[in-house]
Amino acid sequence: MQTDFSTMHPKLPRPLVFCGPSGSGKSTLVKRLMDDFPEKFGFTVSHTTRSPRPGEKHGQHYYFIDESDMKTAIANGDFIEHAVFSGNIYGTSFRAVEDIAKQGKIVLMDIDMQGVKQIKQTTLNPWCVFIHPPSLPELKERLLKRKTESEESLARRLAKAREEIKFGLTPNFDKTLVNDDLDKAYKELKKFVEENVLEIRIPTV
Numbered sequence: 001m002q003t004d005f006s007t008m009h010p011k012l013p014r015p016l017v018f019c020g021p022s023g024s025g026k027s028t029l030v031k032r033l034m035d036d037f038p039e040k041f042g043f044t045v046s047h048t049t050r051s052p053r054p055g056e057k058h059g060q061h062y063y064f065i066d067e068s069d070m071k072t073a074i075a076n077g078d079f080i081e082h083a084v085f086s087g088n089i090y091g092t093s094f095r096a097v098e099d100i101a102k103q104g105k106i107v108l109m110d111i112d113m114q115g116v117k118q119i120k121q122t123t124l125n126p127w128c129v130f131i132h133p134p135s136l137p138e139l140k141e142r143l144l145k146r147k148t149e150s151e152e153s154l155a156r157r158l159a160k161a162r163e164e165i166k167f168g169l170t171p172n173f174d175k176t177l178v179n180d181d182l183d184k185a186y187k188e189l190k191k192f193v194e195e196n197v198l199e200i201r202i203p204t205v
């Protein structure tokens, strides 16, 4: 059964959803988009049971929540989508989407493949963008350089990446990008966003 948002927010614009393996560059591209269009987009703050990384703030980067509270909230139907990744639960609450809709902004989300499958079951009708890394060795290199993962968490992310890359090749996506050169990838993303998500028609003459 579809979760019906149409009565809750009849004019809710189509959200913009990003998916791709850990390290493919989702956060980097989303940040550039938010910097270019601060008035247009609002990023949903996800809940997670994982521990905060240095510098991450509750309510800004994530809502950090313990596992039993998260499970209770999921059972209560408070989440649009949720997924288990690297042993932690992540999810987007209905509340997080409503908060952005109330500001008149387009909802921007970064979710994994399980989340994409779930959100496609709602009436939100999202634009879905998949970010591919140039290669698996390059993905590993970037995660190593980011210095945020333990050896175990790095291995889990890389193991999952193969499956995710395959999912990125399915027709679930309105746009797929290869994040090789960051400026080039961002330019392509921005064009897609302007012409589709924001429907800005740029005259060619």
Ligand SMILES: Nc1ncnc2c1ncn2[C@@H]1O[C@H](COP(=O)(O)OP(=O)(O)OP(=O)(O)O)[C@@H](O)[C@H]1O
Pocket (backbone or CB within 6 Å): 020, 021, 022, 023, 024, 025, 026, 027, 028, 029, 142, 143, 145, 146, 179, 180, 181, 182, 183
């Ligand atoms: N085109 C690029 N070339 C080189 N490095 C890049 C490029 N895009 C992103 N990076 C770097 O790769 C690392 C991973 O990027 P980022 O954190 O944006 O990935 P992510 O997909 O959001 O990962 P996660 O899902 O784990 O949050 C970062 O250190 C980022 O600065």
